[in-house]
Amino acid sequence: LIARHFRPLATHPGALGLIDDAAAVVPPPGHDLVLKADAIIGGVHFFAEDAPATVAKKALRVNLSDLAAKGATPFGFLLSLALPKEIGDGWLADFAAGLGEDARAFACPLFGGDTDRTPGPIMISIAAFGTLPHGTMLLRSGPKAGDILVVTGTIGDAALGLALRRDPAAGPGLTGAERDHLLHRYLVPQPRNAAAEALRLNASGGMDVSDGLVGDLGKMCRAAGVSAEVDVARIPLSGAARAALAAVPALLETALTGGDDYEVLASVPPDKLESLRAQAAAAGVDVSAIGRFLPPGDAGPQARFLADGQPLTFARASFSHF
Amino acid sequence: LIARHFRPLATHPGALGLIDDAAAVVPPPGHDLVLKADAIIGGVHFFAEDAPATVAKKALRVNLSDLAAKGATPFGFLLSLALPKEIGDGWLADFAAGLGEDARAFACPLFGGDTDRTPGPIMISIAAFGTLPHGTMLLRSGPKAGDILVVTGTIGDAALGLALRRDPAAGPGLTGAERDHLLHRYLVPQPRNAAAEALRLNASGGMDVSDGLVGDLGKMCRAAGVSAEVDVARIPLSGAARAALAAVPALLETALTGGDDYEVLASVPPDKLESLRAQAAAAGVDVSAIGRFLPPGDAGPQARFLADGQPLTFARASFSHF
Numbered sequence: 001l002i003a004r005h006f007r008p009l010a011t012h013p014g015a016l017g018l019i020d021d022a023a024a025v026v027p028p029p030g031h032d033l034v035l036k037a038d039a040i041i042g043g044v045h046f047f048a049e050d051a052p053a054t055v056a057k058k059a060l061r062v063n064l065s066d067l068a069a070k071g072a073t074p075f076g077f078l079l080s081l082a083l084p085k086e087i088g089d090g091w092l093a094d095f096a097a098g099l100g101e102d103a104r105a106f107a108c109p110l111f112g113g114d115t116d117r118t119p120g121p122i123m124i125s126i127a128a129f130g131t132l133p134h135g136t137m138l139l140r141s142g143p144k145a146g147d148i149l150v151v152t153g154t155i156g157d158a159a160l161g162l163a164l165r166r167d168p169a170a171g172p173g174l175t176g177a178e179r180d181h182l183l184h185r186y187l188v189p190q191p192r193n194a195a196a197e198a199l200r201l202n203a204s205g206g207m208d209v210s211d212g213l214v215g216d217l218g219k220m221c222r223a224a225g226v227s228a229e230v231d232v233a234r235i236p237l238s239g240a241a242r243a244a245l246a247a248v249p250a251l252l253e254t255a256l257t258g259g260d261d262y263e264v265l266a267s268v269p270p271d272k273l274e275s276l277r278a279q280a281a282a283a284g285v286d287v288s289a290i291g292r293f294l295p296p297g298d299a300g301p302q303a304r305f306l307a308d309g310q311p312l313t314f315a316r317a318s319f320s321h322f
Numbered sequence: 323l324i325a326r327h328f329r330p331l332a333t334h335p336g337a338l339g340l341i342d343d344a345a346a347v348v349p350p351p352g353h354d355l356v357l358k359a360d361a362i363i364g365g366v367h368f369f370a371e372d373a374p375a376t377v378a379k380k381a382l383r384v385n386l387s388d389l390a391a392k393g394a395t396p397f398g399f400l401l402s403l404a405l406p407k408e409i410g411d412g413w414l415a416d417f418a419a420g421l422g423e424d425a426r427a428f429a430c431p432l433f434g435g436d437t438d439r440t441p442g443p444i445m446i447s448i449a450a451f452g453t454l455p456h457g458t459m460l461l462r463s464g465p466k467a468g469d470i471l472v473v474t475g476t477i478g479d480a481a482l483g484l485a486l487r488r489d490p491a492a493g494p495g496l497t498g499a500e501r502d503h504l505l506h507r508y509l510v511p512q513p514r515n516a517a518a519e520a521l522r523l524n525a526s527g528g529m530d531v532s533d534g535l536v537g538d539l540g541k542m543c544r545a546a547g548v549s550a551e552v553d554v555a556r557i558p559l560s561g562a563a564r565a566a567l568a569a570v571p572a573l574l575e576t577a578l579t580g581g582d583d584y585e586v587l588a589s590v591p592p593d594k595l596e597s598l599r600a601q602a603a604a605a606g607v608d609v610s611a612i613g614r615f616l617p618p619g620d621a622g623p624q625a626r627f628l629a630d631g632q633p634l635t636f637a638r639a640s641f642s643h644f
Contacts, residue, residue, distance in 0.1 A: 014354075016461070019545050021388050021529050022452075024354040024459040032336075032346040033355065037400035037449060038436050045438075066343050078359035080402075080447045111357050118363050120442015125402045127359060127449035130344075137346040139338070207343050223341050 001115050002079075005096040009103045009110035012076055023111040025076065027131050034072040034130035034137055038063050042084075042121035046187075047165070052091045053098025054187045055124070060102050062210065063128035065191035065262040069208035071138040071200030072130025074106050074193060079113035080125040087122060106193055132200060140223040142205020143267030149228055149291040150203075150276070152192045152264045154238040155213050159258020160251060161186030173247045178240035185238075189262035195287070198279035203266040212257040214305065214314050216265060221293075221301040224267075230291035232256075232307040256305070257314050267293055323437045324401075327418035331425045331432035334398055345433040347398065349453050356394040356452035356459055360385050364406075364443035368509075369487070374413045375420025376509045377446070382424050384532065385450035387513035387584040391530035393460040393522030394452025396428050396515060401435035402447040409444060428515055454522060462545040464527020465589030471550050471613040472525075472598070474514045474586045476560040477535050481580020482573060483508030495569045500562035507560075511584035517609070520601035525588040534579040536627065536636050538587060543615075543623040546589075552613035554578075554629040578627070579636055589615055 003018045010018045014025035027033045040059050042048045060077065067074055079099075083092075103109055108128070143149075161182035163170040171179060191208075199206055205224060209216045213235070221228050237245070237255070245251050268276050273289060280287045296302070305312045325340045332340045336347035349355045362381050364370045382399065389396055401421075405414075425431050430450065465471075483504035485492040493501060513530075514521075521528055527546060531538045535557070543550050559567070559577070567573050590598050595611060602609045618624075627634045 016463075020462045022356050022358040022392050022394075022459070024356050024392075024454075026354050026456065027349065029351075032348050034344050034346050035400055035433050035451075036344040037402045037434060037447070039402045039404060039438055039447065041404060041438055041440050041442070043441060070344050070346075072344075078357055078449050080359045080361045080449075082361060082363060082445055112359060114360050116361055116363055116366060118442060118445065119365060120363070120440060120445070123404055123440070123442070123445055123447075125359070125361065125445075125447035127400050127402075129357075132346075134348065137344070140342045141338075 002113050005092050006110055006113065009100045012109040012111060015109065015111045018112060025111060027075065030134055031131040032134050032137060034067060034070050034132060036063050036066040037127040039123055039125035041123045050187065052095035056095045056099035057102050057188050059124040059126055060099060061189045061191045062262060063126045064106055064108065064193055065189060065208040065210065067128060067130035068191050068193040068196045069138065069206045069264040070130065071136060071196050071206065072132045073196060074108035075129040075131045076109045076111040077126050077128040078111050081115045082118035082123040083115060084118055084122055136200055138199060138203055138206035140205065140207045140220050143220060143224040143226050143293045144204055145226050145293050145295045147204055147267035147269055147293045148273050148289050149230065149293060150266050150268055150287050150289050151236065152195055152285050152287055154236045154241065155261055155263060156241045156255025156258065157182050157185035157238050158189065158260035159254050160241055160244050162258065162260065163254055171244045174240065174243055178243050181238060181240040186260060189260065191262050192264050192285050194283040195280040195285035198276055198283060199264060199266055202272040202276035203268050206264055206266040209261040209263045209265050210259060212259040214257045217303040220265060221303050225296060225301055227294045227296050227301050228291055228303045229294060230303065230305045232305050232312065234288060234290045236286065236288040253314055324435050327414050328432055328435065331422045334431040334433060337431065337433045340434060347433060352456055353453040354456050354459060356389060356392050356454060358385050358388040359449040361445055361447035363445045372509065374417035378417045378421035379424050379510050381446040381448055382421060383511045383513045384584060385448045386428055386430065386515055387511060387530040387532065389450060389452035390513050390515040390518045391460065391528045391586040392452065393458060393518050393528065394454045395518060396430035397451040397453045398431045398433040399448050399450040400433050403437045404440040404445040405437060406440055406444055458522055460521060460525055460528035462527065462529045462542050465542060465546040465548050465615045466526055467548050467615050467617045469526055469589035469591055469615045470595050470611050471552065471615060472588050472590055472609050472611050473558065474517055474607050474609055476558045476563065477583055477585060478563045478577025478580065479504050479507035479560050480511065480582035481576050482563055482566050484580065484582065485576055493566045496562065496565055500565050503560060503562040508582060511582065513584050514586050514607050516605040517602040517607035520598055520605060521586060521588055524594040524598035525590050528586055528588040531583040531585045531587050532581060534581040536579045539625040542587060543625050547618060547623055549616045549618050549623050550613055550625045551616060552625065552627045554627050554634065556610060556612045558608065558610040575636055
């Protein structure tokens, strides 16, 4: 099954055309291998009716996003598929075609995999591998007090897209193009691998934003033992997200806590900010400075979000503006 | 969740104590990295009521078995867990403890992982990594006409154990110890990593037996473009398996096609057979010569099983003895 649909993706000679049980690969000399595993499950991370090609791209891209945030170049991946019986050959062919497009686009070939039947929902587990010069992986614990906090791309689109997917009335007054933009950002993330080298050369730490900017920045602060202060007005938003928030201001919490951004959150020493911006821009990726890292206060490492100089606090389902 | 239960397994410095999103590791210079992914699913590959520590060991060992068959030394693994809501903290603690015992016993530390909630059955996806000197991986396509066909350990125990698990009356006349042996071989495979170096130094090809000796040898023949002839009387059986087959001769098909053996099937040039046997025996692993590889006949590569000089044929559920 794997071989029939997925052999065209196994372009690395070490994958042996998927005819063996395992692959044998050699990372470039002097390089570390960066390892990441992430899975997506039907009905949890995507909708069962989503097009198989977009499901495939999401499964690979959530892993590629981690490689980008670590400063690594994609090397290849392993695929474990658990398939319910309603998944037929046509679905799998479309899935493999979508996966193959991304494997080529991101130069991340399939090294191998396995397929099982499951009585549960479809699950796509990917282990992705990247490479980078020895000792240069960007760490979650990298940020230092005094560093600038930056983020790639725009924040909140996917969470707003998911809200629209669940309730088309959630975005009153949006144009069709704005709705489509948000819905697409949820369906198919755009990992920032194009900026990985710029990040590796300039940033002091990095992680991807997958569980919401607020929660992920909090994790970064705790790992690094520093605090962060974010100027909410400087968080980059797409035109569609701005339109949604203008109509329903309470959607700001959705945008900042909702997840599925797959952007990169990084810390940058002030003297490296302009070279990061220039190199990332040359690779087609916008980088926005949204705040700064500080020594931890008496309450320990924490992230503060300031709007008009006032701190925002976020609850599970709502936020209050003091 | 991962960090709390699984940090003790992350003994490799590149795993960063699981506080980061990814690991960074360096394979030994001059070595290839061998990659394998395999998943097990509750209700498919194990029973929901199985002890969590044995489930953990099975999940890791089915992957370790592939590394052994490729001649590779375990290096580490990534873990993706999909957990239904009925899996609580106690189950996970026991699972992590069992996994940790095997991570230590096989020198295969946890590099990282992720956890998701699922509305389906529990699924444990592992991507395992091994290392070996560059270019020495044993291939499924390695066997040459003239090579001896060998297998480690004993065949059929796990399939007979599963039959007993499904129907305690399936093994009439077995002693308690015999039943326990077969049931245990199904629950917790014994991968042959101890013999990996002996295999790498002496064998011309290898794969693990996970889907039944008959089917897997057929795959090996097709990959290698050779045929194989097996003397059924020389297939190594445990005392418990012999007792089961003596009582119910039709269980021979179960033993040879049923799967879950996790032994190694290898091809060995005749002049290397004795050194393989001696080196494997020194590592505590029995190696049995059970047949030979031949040029493919007019019908193409195929595996023939001979009992008293007569070929056996296997159906899905029964075999006929001409």
